[in-house]
Amino acid sequence: MAQIETHEYDVLVIGAGGAGLRAAIEASASGLSVGLVCKSLLGKAHTVMAEGGIAASLANVDQRDNWKVHFADTMRGGQYLNNWRMAELHAREAPERVRELEAWGALFDRTKDGRILQRNFGGHKYPRLAHVGDRTGLEMIRTLQDHGIHQGIEVHVECTITTLLKDDTRVAGGFGYDREKGRFKLFHAKAIILATGGIGRAYKITSNSWEYTGDGLALAYQAGADLMDMEFVQFHPTGMVWPPSVQGILVTESVRGEGGILLNKDGRRFMFEDIPELYRNQTADNEEEGWRYTQGDPDARRPPELLTRDHIARCIVREIKEGRASPHGGVYLDISWIKKRLPNAEEIIKKKLPSMYHQFKQLADIDITKEAMEVGPTTHYMMGGVRVDADTQMSTVPGLYAAGECAAGLHGANRLGGNSLSDLLVFGRRAGEHAARFAKEHGAARIDDKRVEEAASAVLKPFEPDGDPRGANPFQVQYDLQEMMQKLVGIVRKEDEMRQAVDELQKLRERAVRVRANGNREYNPGWHTALDLVNLLTVSQMIALAALERKESRGAHFREDYPNKSDTFGKCNIVVRKDADGRMAISRLPTSELRADLKLIVEEMK
Amino acid sequence: MITKATFGIWRGDARGGKFENYETRVSEGMVVLDAVHQIQAEQANDLAVRWNCKAGKCGSCSAEVNGNPKLMCMTRLSDLPLGKTTTIEPMRAFPLIRDLVTDVSWNFRVKKQIKKFKPRPPDAPDGTWRIAQEDVDRVQEFRKCIECFLCQDVCHVLREHHLHNEFIGPRYFVYAASLEMHPLDTENRLAELKKTQGIGLCNITKCCTKVCPENITITDNAIIPLKERVVDEFYDPIKKLFRMLKP
Structure with a gap:
């Protein structure tokens, strides 16, 4: 077998933006060994781009604000498809998470009496966003990064995970490569947290960088986890x-x-x-x-x-x-x-x-x-993602957690601005806490060498000659995918265009199999793009199929052929999973009944 | 208007390399990173370049364009003399990985040496602090830093003299200043700044300030005040006397 660098951790966190860093801090604070895998350099993840602020009902500017109003705003913004328990936890815990950031050194703009200043934002009833000018994300990621580096977390920068490995039903580790030399890395872990962010690179016009190829979503899907709400792509x-x-x-x-x-x-x-x-x-x-x-x-x-x-x-x-x-x-x-x-x-x-x-x-x-x-x-944000338990953030695969943009539930059909940074903190922390608990309660898992070999050979495939001397240029295939998704599964959608998108995706998958990487394994963006394509195609398929299934218009999902809301679809989330035959299966999951006290809050604030 | 231009891009690794010329289309509003990406997608798929946000916020795409340290994403082609070949090469103060990508891991190791933030006890019973906006404003400038390391790249103490083991560089003086002047911080970092972090080695040529894409006044607002604090702490005759009298 090819040479592989091996690491063992109690908890492995994949992704080092706000959610991943917050999760890693929490897991390591409980005394466990934590590995943090970062697709770019530390501190460069998309959190750094967040401008507006962190939504939290501190009520520093308007005393009428409280978690209930924030909860009601979030549910209204999400058109009531949100996981209400997540919306509740988020609204209740966001203020404490913001204050904690301050205790770790973040400096927010101030009110006249020296408290954290809050600003207005879309869909928030009161001024609610703690901020630092228009570079709040930088302040947040830097604070987490500078706090985290003193906690003994082992950071693997410029490293990409391509496969999750399982031991029977539970998750057991991750396989990937480092960018610098193209060396293989194998991580044994008792619990894994996905915090890989979004899918913006599936579209031509996007605010997302090259990294956002839906890696965590594709990894979770291949590992058998449920995904949800994939039709809801936020166009800022x-x-x-x-x-x-x-x-x-x-x-x-x-x-x-x-x-x-x-x-x-x-x-x-x-x-x-x-x-x-x-x-x-x-x-x-x-x-x-x-x-x-x-x-x-x-x-x-x-x-x-x-x-x-x-x-x-x-x-x-x-x-x-x-x-x-x-x-x-x-x-x-x-x-x-x-x-x-x-x-x-x-x-x-x-x-x-x-x-x-x-x-x-x-x-x-x-x-x-x-x-x-x-x-x-x-194209800005993916509301959908890995379906998780609201309290623990565990996916439907034991030991596999997700937090931040790559998890689904909090935002429903549309995310309010400012609710993303607070999401990262609240659920990053929860994922860290519960993954650590899982790791403590379960022994080491076993990784099958054969699966590792398969993962390694899949990663090297773009270098193999396959009879077609020209192969396909990975950048060109990615570009064609982006054009197609922008045109056919964009802001305004309809049945025939999305059917066409599904056909086009089939053709793109056939081309993607033949993409070739020139040169060698050392810091080779052509090769990386070829590997990212696999994930982009998987998430694009999920988006198209989920969008076809939801025959109504709600939140970020707008169908020209079904321009109104439907009661039927207002009571279900669309779930995507890999079925026993390895095919992508779509199903409808009824939303759970809103708890009585929360129902009352929603009614009162209508 | 020019529709095509030639870019001489450094290709190679730690073993050696050379400038390779690539001709590519240029259009209105393009920045250097766009040209590099276009060349990468169409002519050289394995051209190594590091980037993320493409909006001057993440500090990943630092390089030397016509010899000037720049963020490639914020350097517009219309500001360059495209009639002649534009050279693009990696930062020279760090070991080369490949093409335009350098090994900047030293910076991350240096940061760990700086003592972490240590706040005073909270001001209010609910565990929060009261801070005046003026006190926030004083350090905001330092906290704008996007860690592009261009200041480290041009600092002659690092670039020419390679004193990476005894000098932390402008970026980390800015970082130390952001902590030392943080309105809540109670830690003292002056002894290390003097002894192991080499603040005395900076002879205030201000090269770092000139290249900062965030326009942080690194020398005047961060380094000089830190130097003054070190002087006050260690060279003040009265304080010196006190130290001598201490058992």
Whole structure:
């Protein structure tokens, strides 16, 4: 067998963004040995990109806020498909997780009396996001990283896991390779936590980096775990659209939280024209009230620019489709207009949105204190993922846990901005705690050498000559997949297009089998792209099949052929798993009845 | 407008290498990383390059473009003289892995040597602290650091003199400053800064400040104040006297 570097841990964490780091910290705090596998360098994961803030009902800015309001907001935002127990735990525990970050050195912006400042965000009734300007994610990942490195966690940077190994039904370890030399690594572990983030690279226009190829979802699927809610892909309404090379880069929702407005080419503030029933009572019906809300007036209702992301993305698509797009095919997002209201607007914008200011100045020659930005939807977040137990985060495979973006449940059909960072902390910690408990209660698992050999040979396959001298260029296949998913399983979906997508996926899988890697195993991106393709194709298939199954429109999933909500689908989640014949099976799982006290909260806050 | 340009990209590993020229299309708004990706996808699938966010936030794609230390994702082609070959090479202060990728693991080891954050007891019974925004603002500048290590790359103490064992470099002076000036921190890191971390070796040429993509005023706001604190602690005659009198 090829040479393999072997490691043994009580708990192995795959992924080192916010959820993975928080999980690793928790597991190691209980005295266990913990390995942390990181696809890039430590501290570069996508958490670093999060801009707006961490949602937690600290009630520092508006005393009316509490976990119940946060819970109700999260359920409403998710169109009641959320796992209500996760939404409850998240709302209850988020404040403590934020305070804990501060105790580990994070420095948030402050209120006048020195507490953690909170800002407005889409779908949150009160100012709720603890933040640091518009670089909250950097503050969070750095705090976790700098705390974690003193805990004795062993970090494996630039390492990718390609296969999970099992001992009978339970998980037993992971096999992968390191980027630097292409060496094989085998990790024995009593429990494994997946924290691999999202799937953005399945689409052409995305805010996600190369890493987000759905690795954890594909690993869990191949290991026999259930996945859920895969049809719910969040398209963030505001990504950059120009110049072409920056298309998809995120423009934070905080721009709107601070008073930014959306305009079409005619200068019309179109968001006022379509306010969903579920939000009518909470939304301003005139510009004056909306402005007062952004400036902290407790009696004002939020402007329609702070409706949920799914809705805003669709409104923008409508404006573009109906011929009211800005010159480069987006709409305008204007924060500079606040100079009409505030004397020191330029200074405020630079202080509140420093990285947006630099991003546009450097990449698009646009001064956002003086002119409007052009924006359009960008693939941002996967609400679906590994189906987990709400309290422990364990998947349907014993010993296999998932936390953060790669787990499903908290966000239902649509995630509220700010609920992601708090998700990472709350459920990262829970996964760490319960994986550690599992590891303590169970002995070492056995790994079958034969499975390891199979995993190793699969990884080397792109180097093997296969009779086709040209093979296929992995970058080209990935590109074609992204184009196809963007076109056929994007923001607006319909039956025939998605059927076509399923056919196209079959053809892409046939091409993917023939992709060739040139050169050798040392830091070879062509090879890595070839291996990532397998996962991207698996998750794309899940998205297409789940989206076909859900014959209604809800949250981030919009079907032109079924434009309304259906009661039937409002009571079930779509589950994906590998059946006994190795085929991808889709089923409907009835949602569980909301606990009576929580039902009351939802009713009261409607 | 130029529609094609030539890029000389360093290809090789620790054993050696050379610049290879690649011609590729250029279009409006492209940055250096786009050109590298295009070349990688179309002409050289195994061209090694490290990147993540492509928005100047993660600090992964550091390299030397026409000899200048830059984030490739934030360097626009329109700012370069594309009439001649643009050279792209890896950071020179770190061992080469392959092509544009260097081994920056030394930086992560250095960080571990710096004593961790140690807060004062909470101010309020609920375990929270009260901090003024001005006190937050003072250290925010240091906390903006994206760990791209361009400051380490240009620092002559590391780049020319290779004193990696006795000098932690600008990035970690910024990190130490962010902890030392943290409004809640109670730890003292001055002895190590003087003895093992080499703050005295910095002769404030400000090369690090010039290349920082986050515009952190590394020398003036981090290094010089730390030097002053070290001087106050160890060279103040009265304090020295106290130390001598201590049993």
